[in-house]
Amino acid sequence: MQVFNNTSKVIITCNKRLAPYLSQEVEELGFENIRVFPTRVELNASLNDCIKLNLNLHCASQILYSIKSFQAQNGDDLYREIASIAWEEIIDFNGYVSVNSNVTNETITTPLFANLKVKDGIADRIKARKGLRPNSGPDLHKTVIHLYWQDTQAEVFIDTSGETLAKHAYRKHPGKAPMLEALASGVIYSLKWDRQTPFINPMCGSGTLAIEAALIATGRKPGLFRMNYGFMHILGYQEEVFFEERRQLKARIDKTKKIKIIASDISEEAIELARKNAKTAGVDTLIDFFVQDFRKTPIEPSPGVIVFNPEYGDRLGVHSKLELVYKAMGDFMKQSCRGYMGYIFTGNPELAKKIGLRASRKIEFYNGRLDCRLLEYELYEGSKR
Known part of the structure; x- marks a missing residue:
């Protein structure tokens, strides 16, 4: 699965009422917004494009790259659909995976149950192909998978950002009641x-x-202050793409x-x-x-x-x-x-x-x-x- 070069739906999230400014940033980078919602912008892009987006956007929170959308009535359906994805081509069996979700489904009383089903589907699929299960937990410093599940419609994404982009990493001393x-x-x-x-x-x-x-x-971009993103922990990542983008960030500073x-x-x-x-x-x-x-x-x-x-x-x-x-x-x-x-x-x-x-x-x-x-x-x- 060549996710770094394949174009897919990408959702860029933001805090409420920041979408107009986020949309403007995305367009200035040369991308076309398909739809703009109150808390997100939708476009088509590759994972390599997501590297550029992660490093350049001031107003974004997370950049989500769609892997698969499907119908799921309950947890069993969810597990089956997740386990059908070729995760062994996306996640290293020696890696670390965290899952978060946005779930509204009548059979699910807590998102933690849905997260567990996704983790199990990923780990069982990789173990069946590679003989080992990747580690998992709540930390967002390596591979992050996001589940969106509304009623019976579900979609699973790679969270290419990991830790939120809304914090720009230079503010080591926040002070009292700081503005994000x-x-x-x-x-x-x-x-x-x-x-x-x-x-x-x-x-x-x-x-x-x-x-x-x-x-x-x-012209200084937030990507100048950060050296770890979710996309770095996906199989097929080429660090030269990241460092070339950072070089361009530095070159564009006035x-x-x-x-x-x-x-x-x-x-x-x-x-x-x-x-x-x-x-x-x-x-x-x-x-x-x-x-x-x-x-x-x-x-x-x-x-x-x-x-x-x-x-x-x-x-x-x-x-x-x-x-x-x-x-x-x-x-x-x-x-x-x-x-x-x-x-x-x-x-x-x-x-x-x-x-x-x-x-x-x-x-x-x-x-x-x-x-x-x-x-x-x-x-x-x-x-x-």
């Missing part, structure tokens, strides 16, 4: 920012928004780009973490960090963008104090950021009312399970007229 890197990328893509003018990020926390802005502006990115936070600890994360990401020389109240953040001449990601009041801070903070953010943008596009990312609509500015756009995101908005403000030099 894939979400931060989606936020950057949604801004009216030309990646040339200043990017200002007060309340930067551990620096994720500022770092992602620097990465995107200079090392001459001059861009002003400023990140500030009142917490000295947060700024220290942000500096470390930026250094790991290779963009520490592109970001000016300041320990200070957001109202003292230096603002470059307009135009530019200023992006806040304040506390929402659900996990951190005190609500009454945050009302004053939100009002102060609005006052600061109105008085000190004229000519800029202003943005505030929040999951608290009541606090958002305290900003005191009329949003020109309200862009929908989810931060985990929390329904959030990125509020956009046009900060005119004079009157709007």
